[in-house]
Amino acid sequence: MLAVHFGAGNIGRGFIGSLLYQANYHTIFVDVNDEVIQKLNEKQQYNVRLAAETSKTLTVKNVSGINSISNPNKVIQAIVEADIVTTAVGPNILPVISELVAEGLRERLKSSKKPLNIIACENMIGGSSLLKEKVMEHVTKEEFITFDTMFGFPNAAVDRIVPNQSHHDLLEVSVEPYYEWVVEETAIKGEKPSIEGITYVSDLTPYIERKLFTVNTGHTVPAYVGRYLGYTTINDAMNDKTVQEIIRGALTESGEALIQAYQFDREKHQAYVDKIIERFMNPYISDEVTRVGRGPIRKLGPQDRLIRPATMYMDVTGKAPRYLAKTIAAVLEYHNETDEEAVKLQQMITNKGYEKTVQLVSELDVDHRLIPVVMKQLEEMKALTG
Ligand SMILES: NC(=O)C1=CN([C@@H]2O[C@H](COP(=O)(O)OP(=O)(O)OC[C@H]3O[C@@H](n4cnc5c(N)ncnc54)[C@H](O)[C@@H]3O)[C@@H](O)[C@H]2O)C=CC1
Numbered sequence: 001m002l003a004v005h006f007g008a009g010n011i012g013r014g015f016i017g018s019l020l021y022q023a024n025y026h027t028i029f030v031d032v033n034d035e036v037i038q039k040l041n042e043k044q045q046y047n048v049r050l051a052a053e054t055s056k057t058l059t060v061k062n063v064s065g066i067n068s069i070s071n072p073n074k075v076i077q078a079i080v081e082a083d084i085v086t087t088a089v090g091p092n093i094l095p096v097i098s099e100l101v102a103e104g105l106r107e108r109l110k111s112s113k114k115p116l117n118i119i120a121c122e123n124m125i126g127g128s129s130l131l132k133e134k135v136m137e138h139v140t141k142e143e144f145i146t147f148d149t150m151f152g153f154p155n156a157a158v159d160r161i162v163p164n165q166s167h168h169d170l171l172e173v174s175v176e177p178y179y180e181w182v183v184e185e186t187a188i189k190g191e192k193p194s195i196e197g198i199t200y201v202s203d204l205t206p207y208i209e210r211k212l213f214t215v216n217t218g219h220t221v222p223a224y225v226g227r228y229l230g231y232t233t234i235n236d237a238m239n240d241k242t243v244q245e246i247i248r249g250a251l252t253e254s255g256e257a258l259i260q261a262y263q264f265d266r267e268k269h270q271a272y273v274d275k276i277i278e279r280f281m282n283p284y285i286s287d288e289v290t291r292v293g294r295g296p297i298r299k300l301g302p303q304d305r306l307i308r309p310a311t312m313y314m315d316v317t318g319k320a321p322r323y324l325a326k327t328i329a330a331v332l333e334y335h336n337e338t339d340e341e342a343v344k345l346q347q348m349i350t351n352k353g354y355e356k357t358v359q360l361v362s363e364l365d366v367d368h369r370l371i372p373v374v375m376k377q378l379e380e381m382k383a384l385t386g
């Protein structure tokens with residue numbers, strides 16, 4: 001069995017790659033990082049270390065790599081032969097890989113009638129649907145129906161904290177023990193990939209929203225509020241009383257929105273929240289606030305982890321989401337010269353002001369009630385820290 005996985009980064013090697021190996025796939029990683037690709041081809045294996053009190057190591061074997069810049073034809077050939085295609089490249093890169101994926105699928109149709117599923121494993125709602133939309137932009141009208149019939153793009157939710165790595169061995173990855181990979185069964189074409197660790201569901205929406213608006217919403221608090229308070233790591237930020245108050249508050253607000261939208265059981269949802277906060281405090285993982293806070297413009301998007309639960313909360317309760325608004329305010333104060341989006345956000349604030357910037361990046365109506373709520377929290381935050 002052959003898997004082609006785009007993105008040999010933290011989640012690619014540390015999560016998807018390890019489950020594919022355990023399900024007896026040979027995985028070809030496709031990446032633009034030549035050093036990683038060369039090492040994968042040289043070693044043909046790498047270690048995944050579980051960051052826990054008793055650390056276990058899994059050696060992931062049967063792997064190789066292709067540099068998609070220097071060897072696009074090899075990627076096309078790999079897609080022709082693949083039994084599954086997965087991605088973990090980041091939401092902004094899905095459009096970038098779409099043309100190569102389309103070329104691979106087109107070539108495959110010349111010799112195979114076997115359906116194929118392409119699963120985007122990204123922190124976003126509708127990742128595979130976006131990839132499908134972008135792939136279809138490279139397909140002719142005549143090809144459209146065949147592509148649509150033969151190739152499934154099931155959406156997915158993936159959850160495992162894999163921080164930036166700093167091992168002597170370039171390929172080694174430390175990961176938290178916990179993981180969840182939920183895939184939309186109804187969009188599968190042909191046989192359902194048999195991979196232990198995947199939970200197939202008929203409606204992904206409650207799962208992806210629960211994950212994105214709890215794990216990822218929660219994580220923004222130690223990232224942005226933590227950075228604002230001067231912390232470098234998530235662990236240090238999580239030990240701060242203000243961060244703890246805001247994270248609990250923000251997850252109570254997003255929780256209320258989720259519970260009312262999907263009729264989740266309150267007690268079970270609270271247990272889910274408590275477990276997540278415990279995961280953020282895992283002392284065996286050192287995660288940087290700048291990794292979790294990367295891409296602040298994307299994270300202030302209308303469907304993303306802050307704006308969407310905040311507007312959902314306002315819609316269902318009629319109340320102002322105080323703690324989510326505080327966190328959004330902290331994003332507006334996020335400075336990081338090494339993060340393109342952070343630099344762009346600060347430039348926008350300098351040129352257009354806070355209010356206009358938040359309105360533009362979140363795509364909220366100009367008179368949306370959330371905007372003054374965020375502005376109020378921003379003022380309070382600035383007054384507190386002088
Ligand atoms: N790290 C984590 O804990 C989690 C990450 N995710 C999601 O997984 C995705 C990847 O995140 P990470 O693995 O953390 O990032 P990463 O930066 O470690 O990995 C991304 C990889 O994609 C590669 N890449 C960039 N452009 C490419 C292209 N054109 N073709 C092929 N490969 C390309 C990069 O070189 C890199 O190796 C993101 O969507 C993220 O939100 C989801 C759950 C957990």
Ligand SMILES: O=P(O)(O)OC[C@H]1O[C@](O)(CO)[C@@H](O)[C@@H]1O
Nearest residue numbers: 123159160161215216219292294
């Ligand atoms: O990967 P993104 O979307 O940039 O956001 C970082 C977030 O994703 C994770 O890496 C995994 O869910 C979290 O650690 C963090 O909340």
